[in-house]
Amino acid sequence: MTALSAASARRNAPVLTASELARLREKARFVRLETIRLIEIAKVGHYSSVFSAAEIFAALYYDVMSLRHGEPDWPDRDRFLMGKGHAAVGLFPILAEYRYISKETLDGYTRLGNPLGDHPDMRKVPGVDFSSGSIGHALSAGAGMALGGKLSGREFSVFVMLGDGEMQEGQVWEAATFAAHHKLSRLVAIVDRNGFQLDGAVDDVMGIEPLADKWRAFGWETHEVDGHNLPELTALLRQVKEDTERQTPVCIVARTLKGKGVSYMETEPGWHLGYLDPADAERAIAEIKNREI
Template sequence: MTLRSSEELRRIAREIGCGVVAATTAAGSGHPGGSLSIKEVLSVLLFRIMRHDPDNPTWPGRDRLVLSKGHAAPALYVALALAGYVKREELYGLRRLGGRLQGHPDHDPGIAIEASTGALGNGFAMAAGMALAAKMDGSRYRVFALLGDGELQEGIVWEAAMFAAHHRLDNLMAVVDRNGLQLDGAVEGILSVEPLAEKWRAFGWLVEEADGNDVESVSDAIEELLPRPGRPKVLIAHTEKGASSSVMRWNPEYHGKVLRREQCEEYLRENGCEGWRCG
């Protein structure tokens, strides 16, 4: 992909938000809150950092992106549409029977969906396996895994973290969407994951933190981590769940609830979402 300017990345992130709200409202179901929190991260990864080719989606040398927090699939689908893997009109078929864009990602290399995810923690473990496979094959591709902070309550995450450190998988980067909320409320009130940075360091990972809703902060942190050899890397991205929506921001109710049509239309107006519709 062509290296995009920060202004372009902000525009792409805004478009991802527009598509998330439009597609989930059209579907009448989905997970918009945690999809909106990762729109800047996806913008940076797919449009600045990762090596991939929409015209050759199964290119063996491509970087892999695994959405371990699979419920945020709407954001991934919109980002892939903006990158040229999926037709924009197909987004309005989100979660429809027989469609490709299901409620959680369904493995489809032809549209850059590298793994079926949704059972929390499993995607991260698969990403670690992909990174080890690259090492064994002598391949230069990198693997990026996007996790939720509530997902870190799963034991498989820490098993995979130990595995990656043991095998010195410096071609693996995890990005934690640290928005502080999960389905039932605040992460820290349900099962604390702190001290988070220290935990990852104790497991042998290189750690950086960033404002996850600022494309420059995310990009700078990733570019700081990527060249450092010998250990897997993690970016803790501090984000707002429901970012860019006055209705959904910091509201755990919208983990798995979508906006009503009139709320969707208001969001599209407020965010300058030209060409998008609510169904």
């Protein structure tokens, strides 16, 4: 899909109402605040990797995906897989809101015997569709789920969130080839293009651009979007999910800012993994509560 036709598709997608936008912004804020609270329990965690994806989490779980509260194993649910499994601390509060895990389990994050760890485990945590953290595998698993749904006549969608550093993994591109070949039109890859990975700037470690053109060359319908612009992001995701005529998988390159929402994290890549002392935590919480993204 060309940039012009992609923009046209977004214009024709349902527009967020003012109340829907306010709700999604509040949910993105909730993800950020809960991430700070839970990492305070663990004493170390991945703040900035969650913050770049907070609007993506909000749009998917509170608007786009077909899910049922209290039924994590509903056969026709949409699936969600995380290549960047280190951002799971931002997902767990959402699973608690969906009643897939208890509030007590959430509040015991990373404690001895608790199923919630730094990465998601599908064997232990209801609502987690794939155990991730070993970068590069999620798209392959998502393609398998999408193919299984297609062969069984089910109409669920499969969303896979990938880190941009993950684009350096060969298995991602094998899965991309497989998905295009099998016309897995209900498979949606979302690349969190925040520009940084553990070892530094993605394009310094190993350049991945022109990223959108690469996905198109692999046979995927490809869009680029501001990953923090909820009206634009949600409209695009709605359009992608509701398109029943498409014959190809979809990739959305979401341009984001690592640490988005906390100014001193937005300018310091070292917050990929860390811990906030009380003064910094207080400053971060105040900024998240008072800043409109």
